[in-house]
Amino acid sequence: MITKLFSIATLVLVFLGAITSAQSASYDFLITNAHIVDGTGAPWFSGDIGVSGDRIVAMGDLHGASAKQHIDANGLVASPGFIDVQGQSEFNLLVDGRAASKITQGVTTEITGEGVSIAPVNDRLIAEDLRDRAKKYGVALDWRSLDEYFRHLERARPAINLGTFVGAGGLRTYVIGKDDRPVTAAELEQMRELLAQGMEQGAFGVSSALQYVPSRFASTDELVELAKVARSYGGVYFTHQRSEADQIFSSLDEVFEIGQRANISTTIWHLKASYPENFGKMPEILKRIQAARARGIDVAASVYPYNRASNDLIACFPSWIAEGGTDKMLARLNDPAQRARAKKEMDQPSSVWENQWLGSGGGKGILLIQVLNPDLRKYEGMNLEEIGKEIG
Incomplete structure (x- = not known):
């Protein structure tokens, strides 16, 4: 019994010593008063986080610690990235x-x-x-x-x-x-x-x-x-x-x-x-x-919490347009007959390819957000229907 009590006492002293050490320690970066979500699935708790170098080295009650930089995170959440x-x-x-x-x-x-x-x-x-x-x-x-x-x-x-x-x-x-x-x-x-x-x-x-x-x-x-x-x-x-x-x-x-x-x-x-x-x-x-x-x-x-999608413009065309690579794609797009075929297919439901053009509501539902050609940059932020009217 004496041995067990001694062991328990030793553990308590070690634990208290660790707390004292953490509270009196000096860190490169100290975040205090945060709502800490530690990534384990446990409920959040209020506490402080001590960082040395590129590592979190202490977490808990660090009110006695000093640091080169300090953030008061009162009312904010600190969590793993x-x-x-x-x-x-x-x-x-x-x-x-x-x-x-x-x-x-x-x-x-x-x-x-x-x-x-x-x-x-x-x-x-x-x-x-x-x-x-x-x-x-x-x-x-x-x-x-x-x-x-x-x-x-x-x-x-x-x-x-x-x-x-x-x-x-x-x-x-x-x-x-x-x-x-x-x-x-x-x-x-x-x-x-x-x-x-x-x-x-x-x-x-x-x-x-x-x-x-x-x-x-x-x-x-x-x-x-x-x-x-x-x-x-x-x-x-x-x-x-x-x-x-x-x-x-x-x-x-x-x-x-x-x-x-x-x-x-x-x-x-x-x-x-x-x-x-x-x-x-x-x-x-x-x-x-x-x-x-x-x-x-x-x-x-997995899911994402928004009602938009981002894609390359080629995704709006039937799959056969892009088949074979860029040179073949450009040749097809420059062929009036194949352009007419593609336009017709884009306006109809398909079981062969995923018709994003039709699903988005056509040109008014597709927003141009980025181009590589600087001459076309003036159209960024416009939908394709607006661009069509602009071009005439």
């Missing part, structure tokens, strides 16, 4: 590493690589997707592998942490371009090898964006085979599914099939029922996801 599970800052961070739009919202970590990723890349991918932006912003395209990209990113000293998937669409473009055809067995094996390399260099898994070219041309079997590679490295599968509108139920079935056949943890990005004619489908969508989980499929979904 938020993780944005679907950002697209992988190139922007090389332009401006401050990441102001993220940091000012409390985001300190971003996961990127939706369908296409910053690496691996080859000359074809650089010409199609990166060269114009790199020229505009003065970014040296000195990477091909994910490992090389991360080295470039470290030199940029970004304000946020960055993780990425390897995009299945990028793998497709790397190996066969943007052609609408099945991959051969040899081509699929090359895609699998590129994915394995990316996983070994730090990727979190494989992703797809199946509404867009070239990912739209991928079969379910192709995606399963890639997901199996990611799974073998402990990775996951995230998807912008094939339809978020009229074909959403068959699209969900494909998501469930990939997750089940590859035995991989699967997440649907920005789950939604797009456009007014589909708004009432969400209860059934959630019911089907719950049923899939009950069958043992590891599937979940």
